[in-house]
Amino acid sequence: MLSILLLSVFGIANLFLGFLKNRQILFVGAILFVLITFGANLVEWGNPLDFGASINKGMMATDKTSVLFTAVLLFTAFLIMPLSQNYIQDKEAQPAEYYAILLFSLVGAVMMVSYESLLMLFVGIEILSISMYVLTGANKRNNRSNEAAMKYFLQGSFATGIFLFGVALLYGSTGGFSLSKIQEYVSSTPNISPMLYLGLMFTLVGMLFKVSIAPFHFWTPDVYDGAPTLFTTFMSTIVKTAGFAALFKLLSSSFGNVYGYWQTGFITLSALTIVVGNLTAVYQQSFKRMMAYSSISHAGYLLLAVTAFNERSSSAILFYSLSYSLATVCAFGVLMLVSAKNHNEEYNSFNGLAKSNPFLALVMTIAMLSLAGIPLTSGFFGKLWIFISAFERGMYWVMVIAALMSAVGLYYYFKVIIAMYLKEPHSKETDTKIEVPTPYIIALLIGTILTVVLGLLPDTIFGLLK
Amino acid sequence: MPEIITKIPLEYYIILASILFCIGVIGVLTRKNALIIFMCVELMLNAVNMLFIAFSAYKGDAAGQVFVFFIMAVAAAEVAVGLAIIVMIYRNTRSVDIGQLNKIKY
Numbered sequence: 001m002l003s004i005l006l007l008s009v010f011g012i013a014n015l016f017l018g019f020l021k022n023r024q025i026l027f028v029g030a031i032l033f034v035l036i037t038f039g040a041n042l043v044e045w046g047n048p049l050d051f052g053a054s055i056n057k058g059m060m061a062t063d064k065t066s067v068l069f070t071a072v073l074l075f076t077a078f079l080i081m082p083l084s085q086n087y088i089q090d091k092e093a094q095p096a097e098y099y100a101i102l103l104f105s106l107v108g109a110v111m112m113v114s115y116e117s118l119l120m121l122f123v124g125i126e127i128l129s130i131s132m133y134v135l136t137g138a139n140k141r142n143n144r145s146n147e148a149a150m151k152y153f154l155q156g157s158f159a160t161g162i163f164l165f166g167v168a169l170l171y172g173s174t175g176g177f178s179l180s181k182i183q184e185y186v187s188s189t190p191n192i193s194p195m196l197y198l199g200l201m202f203t204l205v206g207m208l209f210k211v212s213i214a215p216f217h218f219w220t221p222d223v224y225d226g227a228p229t230l231f232t233t234f235m236s237t238i239v240k241t242a243g244f245a246a247l248f249k250l251l252s253s254s255f256g257n258v259y260g261y262w263q264t265g266f267i268t269l270s271a272l273t274i275v276v277g278n279l280t281a282v283y284q285q286s287f288k289r290m291m292a293y294s295s296i297s298h299a300g301y302l303l304l305a306v307t308a309f310n311e312r313s314s315s316a317i318l319f320y321s322l323s324y325s326l327a328t329v330c331a332f333g334v335l336m337l338v339s340a341k342n343h344n345e346e347y348n349s350f351n352g353l354a355k356s357n358p359f360l361a362l363v364m365t366i367a368m369l370s371l372a373g374i375p376l377t378s379g380f381f382g383k384l385w386i387f388i389s390a391f392e393r394g395m396y397w398v399m400v401i402a403a404l405m406s407a408v409g410l411y412y413y414f415k416v417i418i419a420m421y422l423k424e425p426h427s428k429e430t431d432t433k434i435e436v437p438t439p440y441i442i443a444l445l446i447g448t449i450l451t452v453v454l455g456l457l458p459d460t461i462f463g464l465l466k
Numbered sequence: 467m468p469e470i471i472t473k474i475p476l477e478y479y480i481i482l483a484s485i486l487f488c489i490g491v492i493g494v495l496t497r498k499n500a501l502i503i504f505m506c507v508e509l510m511l512n513a514v515n516m517l518f519i520a521f522s523a524y525k526g527d528a529a530g531q532v533f534v535f536f537i538m539a540v541a542a543a544e545v546a547v548g549l550a551i552i553v554m555i556y557r558n559t560r561s562v563d564i565g566q567l568n569k570i571k572y
Binding site for chain 2: 119122123126130133134137140141143144146147148149150151153154157158160161162164165167168169171172175176177222225226
């Protein structure tokens with residue numbers, strides 16, 4: 001709750017900082033604002049600040065789960081902010097607006113992890129989505145960025161319409177929006193009206209659309225590919241974490257009693273998503289587009305954790321989204337530097353990177369190993385816990401598919417590593433050293449070190465939710 | 467309870483809202499002009515609004531009507547952003563046909 005207030009104020013403050021001619025202040029200010037909010041959020045651990053029922057009216061609640069998810073969101077944002085350094089020099093860019101929109105979109109993300117009423121879920125999703133539509137089209141003279149923004153906007157608002165129709169039907173059958181009221185209806189009514197099932201279906205389709213689960217994933221590759229890489233990083237980490245936290249919260253606090261109704265569909269969808277995401281990623285030539293398909297496949301693993309639906313699920317989702325976010329931020333950070341120099345985002349632009357810049361190659365290698373789920377990186381434990389909780393639920397055949405597809409994932413993640421270490425650069429011109437700005441070094445180092453530390457001592461984070 | 471509520475059954479509203487919603491969905495899926503698609507999305511949202519108001523009136527619960535205000539406010543924000551994106555596309559390509567949006571391919 002405190003983080004929502006702080007982020008809203010800081011967003012406005014950032015807009016005013018934009019009046020100053022010095023853009024460096026903006027950059028430092030935005031990072032500082034996210035850090036302060038991160039600290040304030042941790043203060044709420046154990047003593048939530050909800051302002052009582054008189055103001056809050058059961059709209060939002062801060063508990064340990066929501067504090068942890070908020071911490072993951074804010075920490076990811078803190079790692080992404082330093083990567084925005086090239087916007088400070090760019091005369092065309094408007095960094096004050098970008099930072100303000102990023103901070104405002106975090107408000108939406110925090111609302112999505114701490115809502116108690118479908119009204120707040122809707123407002124949170126929309127704050128996050130509308131900010132993302134704007135940021136996708138931030139590069140307004142670039143046709144690819146325009147196209148991505150248009151596709152994202154049209155498909156996203158279509159999904160919102162479907163989601164709202166579902167909420168309307170849920171309201172019609174249960175008579176309320178709050179999660180506890182829906183839960184009360186679902187658990188105490190002997191003959192649940194078919195309208196509730198229909199409404200639940202529409203609501204879930206709308207939400208699965210936002211987290212790009214197959215067959216609702218068609219917007220993802222185009223949008224991730226066309227958007228400026230900084231905002232692609234933001235979309236693939238923060239939107240996904242918030243989306244899955246919201247999905248799990250909705251299902252666990254309201255629809256646990258009708259588990260049988262949505263279980264089969266979810267198992268099928270997660271198997272489909274894992275297969276589609278991994279197999280399509282194999283055929284990509286562009287690294288950025290491969291990351292888009294890989295993010296679809298990771299959404300499939302996260303959906304598997306939601307479907308397992310036991311006491312481990314929440315912490316499995318938390319750990320997986322944290323390790324996925326760390327690795328993704330590192331990978332996109334390296335991509336930004338490499339593509340700024342070579343002006344292309346394909347695999348071959350990484351050729352010979354290990355010789356010209358061993359630090360970037362090492363960061364990228366650890367990120368790829370973590371995404372592939374190799375032991376000693378955090379990605380391994382993320383996958384392991386999802387598999388354990390799926391095993392406890394007895395979802396064996398989907399686990400076999402998921403394990404086989406992780407093996408497929410090895411192929412396309414290692415393509416980058418092979419390009420960096422074993423291939424020669426094309427020409428002498430690409431052989432020159434890439435200069436890594438200090439903020440990049442700090443962000444990439446933190447991300448990489450955490451990926452390894454969580455791979456060695458996973459219980460530090462995992463134990464918190466027990 | 468007002469007299470009109472006793473004369474018109476709730477089902478009529480649900481059916482009308484569903485028909486409007488379906489028209490919106492079909493419009494989004496079949497039309498090629500970005501503005502028309504956008505109008506169809508708005509039609510979907512308004513069908514939802516009507517459904518909320520009908521449920522709210524028949525249940526005697528004001529929460530549904532409050533939700534409608536939120537949808538209207540959010541839809542207005544969405545219109546502002548959406549029209550800006552459409553204008554941006556028009557400036558670069560002189561067209562609002564979504565068939566032209568095929569630059570991103572692998």
